[in-house]
Amino acid sequence: MARKTKAEAEQTRRDILEAALELFHAKGYTRTTLEEIARSAGVTRGAIYWHFKDKVDLFNGLKDEIECSTETRLEDLLLVSVNELSDFRDNILRLYRNLENDEHFKKFFELIFLRAEFTEELQPVLNQFKIKLHRLQQKDTDDFSRLQQAGKISANQDCVQCAFALRCLIIGSLNSWLIEEGTFSIVERGGALIDHFLNSLR
Template sequence: MVRRTKEEAEETRLQILDAAERIFHDKGVSRTALADIATAAGVSRGAIYWHFQNKVELFQALIDRLRLPLEDLAQASESDVEPNPLGRLRELLIRVLQRVEQDPQCRRVSEILQHKCEYTDDLGDLRQKMQTFHLECDQRIEKSLRNAVNKGQLPATLNCQRAAFSLHAYIDGLQAHWLLCPQQHSLAEQAESLVDALLDMLRSSPALRDA
């Protein structure tokens, strides 16, 4: 009975997340009320509050769900015992770009993040949470790059902090641009070439070296 109750609670949580994803995508984050999500999910507002304190926490859960399938690759690129951290990072970045086009759920959440997430007063600390999320990403990328430097896969003089910032902006920009103009080209088909161009920059650009 307890197991069934836990399963039902998890099913309800997933229903709420799926509904929030659809409504955020249709209306934007700031114009979506928890009542809208409750109606779309077929649950009460009390059920939402059982799982999430507020709309910001619900939004964070959508981001976490988006990141989870790639977490093993991210951790591998950061691991000191990984013999090929740059290869794992390359695989991770390629999959990030491919999923935006090939995975409908990933595409919806990416569109919300890039184009339908407004930092209005009623969302409280959403902007701060997103800043923390981006800084964490930069730090994890920097760790992966330092790992690749230590393994001799990138130049010893690479400024890893600057390179991480550049890498994050490059991937983020590719996603934002494609989501606005998906008819221009296939991001999934060009993912490998686009990531390899980025890695070439890390290996060769004098502007990314320590003085």
């Protein structure tokens, strides 16, 4: 019986997160209420407060759930090894494939990039995102430097600028794909763009 109760509680939590993603995506974070999320999930507001202390905590729970399921947490990304220039491409294409094949992941990216209003209560979330970008760019800089020392990147390349350019390419591709509502394959077109950039570093 205890296991069933725990399983039911976990299912309720998943139902709440599913409803939150759909409503945040459709209406935006600010215009979505906990009452609407509860109604959509078929639960009471009390059930939401059992799992999340407030709407911000629910938003963070949604972020953590999706990042864990797609291995895109900062902790995961910082552990990805890069020994060849092609490893950059493979790692980026893994992200792009997730976006094309996982509707939840795509909706979350649309929410973050296009639909979330980063009001005062969401500033900690935005600050975490900035920290994540900074640490990933530093990792890319370090990886480019190692490849340069190994003779796999031209000696006249500025590795800090290389990392910044790669970040701009990724974010620009993501924004274009999301804005155009997936009318082209980000794996194909984005992959070709990354290939062109990486080949220019040799």
